Amino acid sequence: GENVEQHPSTLSVQEGDSAVIKCTYSDSASNYFPWYKQELGKRPQLIIDIRSNVGEKKDQRIAVTLNKTAKHFSLHITETQPEDSAVYFCAASKGLRGYSTLTFGKGTMLLVSP
Amino acid sequence: SQTIHQWPATLVQPVGSPLSLECTVEGTSNPNLYWYRQAAGRGLQLLFYSVGIGQISSEVPQNLSASRPQDRQFILSSKKLLLSDSGFYLCAWSVQGTYEQYFGPGTRLTVT
Numbered sequence: 001g002e003n004v005e006q007h008p009s010t011l012s013v014q015e016g017d018s019a020v021i022k023c024t025y026s027d028s029a030s031n032y033f034p035w036y037k038q039e040l041g042k043r044p045q046l047i048i049d050i051r052s053n054v055g056e057k058k059d060q061r062i063a064v065t066l067n068k069t070a071k072h073f074s075l076h077i078t079e080t081q082p083e084d085s086a087v088y089f090c091a092a093s094k095g096l097r098g099y100s101t102l103t104f105g106k107g108t109m110l111l112v113s114p
Numbered sequence: 115s116q117t118i119h120q121w122p123a124t125l126v127q128p129v130g131s132p133l134s135l136e137c138t139v140e141g142t143s144n145p146n147l148y149w150y151r152q153a154a155g156r157g158l159q160l161l162f163y164s165v166g167i168g169q170i171s172s173e174v175p176q177n178l179s180a181s182r183p184q185d186r187q188f189i190l191s192s193k194k195l196l197l198s199d200s201g202f203y204l205c206a207w208s209v210q211g212t213y214e215q216y217f218g219p220g221t222r223l224t225v226t
Contacts, residue, residue: 006157032213043204043217044158089157093213099146099165100213101173104157 002027004092006105014113019080021108023090024072030092032100033066033073038087038107048075080112116141118218120205126224133178133192135221137205140186145207147188148215149180152202164188165210200225 003026013019025033031052036044050057050064050073057064061080066073077084087107093100117140127133139145149161160173162180170180177196181189188205205218 034214036217043219046214046216049214091158095213098211099163099208100215101148101160101163102158102215103160106157 002030002092002103004090004103004105006090006108008108010109012111013080015080015082017080019077019110021075021088022072023105025092029094032093032095034091035064035075036089044089082112082114085110085112118207120218120221122221124222126226127195128226129197130194133195135190135203137188137218138186139207144185144210146210148206149190150204152204195225197225
């Protein structure tokens with residue numbers, strides 16, 4: 001089955017700096033890669049995703065890049081703010097017959113200091 | 115718009131007791147439904163998914179079971195809880211034919 005590795009496990013940055021979180025996956029058939037943000041005690045929220053036919057996707061201060069050959073993808077957050085502090089999870093999935101089963105990384109705790 | 119509900123929000127149960135967690139989705143028809151478990155400080159593990167009424171697929175063998183008695187209702191059950199069943203249980207849904215999954219508010223289960 002799919003295996004997703006996520007690094008680093010914790011990341012501390014100063015407000016205004018950039019943050020990068022990296023994930024690798026094992027199954028070359030995976031074709032969908034979402035990122036979730038989870039604040040303490042809350043549900044994970046989908047913040048951005050990318051399909052395997054795209055190399056990069058941006059949404060304001062966040063972007064995701066995908067390297068299919070190397071089987072890794074990354075989340076980039078620019079101009080970080082204290083409200084970006086949360087645990088971020090990457091996931092990988094093979095979309096099959098109209099549904100997807102996600103395999104998650106273990107998460108990265110991002111701390112943004114004012 | 116679509117809304118997903120889970121109850122109860124928190125639950126404390128003794129070892130060996132039964133369990134029933136409920137998830138319902140509003141504002142959509144024939145969704146894909148998923149149950150995940152998140153242990154303290156860990157990632158999310160897919161437990162079950164369903165693409166239609168009565169259709170359940172299990173990802174991890176354990177003492178839990180799932181059922182989908184109605185189109186927008188997904189239930190997670192256990193006959194006898196173990197200490198290792200403690201965790202944050204999250205239900206998620208997606209539109210048929212799409213990949214994006216959206217999570218419910220979760221149930222925090224503590225087995226004592």
